[in-house]
Amino acid sequence: MKSRNEISxxxxxxxxxxxxxxxxxxxxxxxxYESHYSEESWEVTVxxxxxxxxxxxxxxxxxxLDLQGVRRRDVPESFRPLAEYPDERRYRLxxxxxxxxxxxxxxxxxxxxxxxxxxxxxxxxxPRSIPIH
Amino acid sequence: xxxxxxxxxxxxxxxxxxxxxxxxxxxxxFFRSTLSSARESAAPLVEWYEDDENYYAQVDLPGISKxxxxxxxxxxxxxxxxxxxxxxxxxxxxxxxxxxxLRCPEGVDVGKACANLKNGVLRLTLPKAEQNRPVSIQVx
Numbered sequence: 001m002k003s004r005n006e007i008s009x010x011x012x013x014x015x016x017x018x019x020x021x022x023x024x025x026x027x028x029x030x031x032x033y034e035s036h037y038s039e040e041s042w043e044v045t046v047x048x049x050x051x052x053x054x055x056x057x058x059x060x061x062x063x064x065l066d067l068q069g070v071r072r073r074d075v076p077e078s079f080r081p082l083a084e085y086p087d088e089r090r091y092r093l094x095x096x097x098x099x100x101x102x103x104x105x106x107x108x109x110x111x112x113x114x115x116x117x118x119x120x121x122x123x124x125x126x127p128r129s130i131p132i133h
Numbered sequence: 134x135x136x137x138x139x140x141x142x143x144x145x146x147x148x149x150x151x152x153x154x155x156x157x158x159x160x161x162x163f164f165r166s167t168l169s170s171a172r173e174s175a176a177p178l179v180e181w182y183e184d185d186e187n188y189y190a191q192v193d194l195p196g197i198s199k200x201x202x203x204x205x206x207x208x209x210x211x212x213x214x215x216x217x218x219x220x221x222x223x224x225x226x227x228x229x230x231x232x233x234x235l236r237c238p239e240g241v242d243v244g245k246a247c248a249n250l251k252n253g254v255l256r257l258t259l260p261k262a263e264q265n266r267p268v269s270i271q272v273x
Contacts, residue, residue: 032195047195049253074254079182079189113195113253 006095031069031091039127042101042119048091049113050074056110058117060103067093067115100125179235185267188238188259195253202250204257206243211235211257240265 033046048056048069056069069091097119105120182189190211194202197215205212213233237243241259249256 045196047253049193049195050191052252075182075189075191078184080184082181082183082188085180112198112250113193 006093028090028092031067031093033093035095039121041121042097044095044117044119046093046115046117047113048110048115051091051110051113051115053110056115058106058108058115060097060101060106063097063099063101065093065095065097065106065117065119067091067095181238183238183261186261188241188261190235190255190257190259192233192235192255192257193253194250194255197250197253199250202255204248204255206237206246208243209237209239209241211237211243211246211259213255 031046031048033044035042035044037043044065046067048071050071051069052072055072057067059066071089071091073085073087100121101119102122107118109116178193180191182191192213194213194215201215201217203214203216205214211234213235215229215231217229219229237259240262242262243259245260247258249258
């Protein structure tokens with residue numbers, strides 16, 4: 001399921017544009033996510049199990065929210081894998097948040113492998129009731 | 134989080150995952166509605182490891198807290214049960230429940246198993262029974 005705001009993680013960026021994490025060769029996984037709109041904000045929740053806070057970067061630029069994270073294999077060397085697993089998994093999610101989000105007020109919180117993003121709408125686009133005189 | 138022996142007739146065996154299965158389907162109820170995006174993901178649900186003393190299972194459970202999760206061990210099976218009770222408004226309450234059954238490797242002493250949940254990943258430590266551990270024989 002692809003939301004109208006979603007941008008393909010494979011989408012090429014211009015070389016001059018800085019990214020939070022260098023995208024190395026290898027598969028990049030689009031994490032599962034859900035989004036909800038309200039009158040006040042856009043709430044986005046992203047499943048990132050096993051991703052540490054320090055391995056997660058969220059940037060917003062030109063109305064595009066760019067989330068990049070790395071999940072490193074977190075087991076002692078003495079553990080023998082019983083199947084083939086990658087040493088790390090790279091996640092990327094790019095969302096077009098549009099002009100109505102105020103980039104200065106975005107909040108992010110990581111807990112239990114879920115990143116919760118709150119993207120408040122600009123005051124001028126919030127619905128308001130018009131007083132009748 | 135409790136880890137207890139669980140004895141129940143094996144009526145739910147159709148829900149088994151094979152020991153080495155690497156199911157890519159969505160697990161957390163939180164993301165139940167996004168099955169198509171779950172399939173796009175290459176993140177495995179379960180990873181299995183071992184050393185001389187234990188087997189280890191790592192299960193992705195994003196969004197689930199320790200309070201909401203119970204792990205029952207039956208002979209050869211691990212049953213992960215998640216229950217949450219959410220009051221979304223004064224009148225409405227939302228109950229969510231799911232269970233997932235993992236087939237345990239043979240020769241595990243489930244009575245000594247332990248579980249740890251961190252960053253949305255459940256780590257199960259399943260001690261091998263004494264008779265299944267490798268023994269080094271001293272050469273005289």
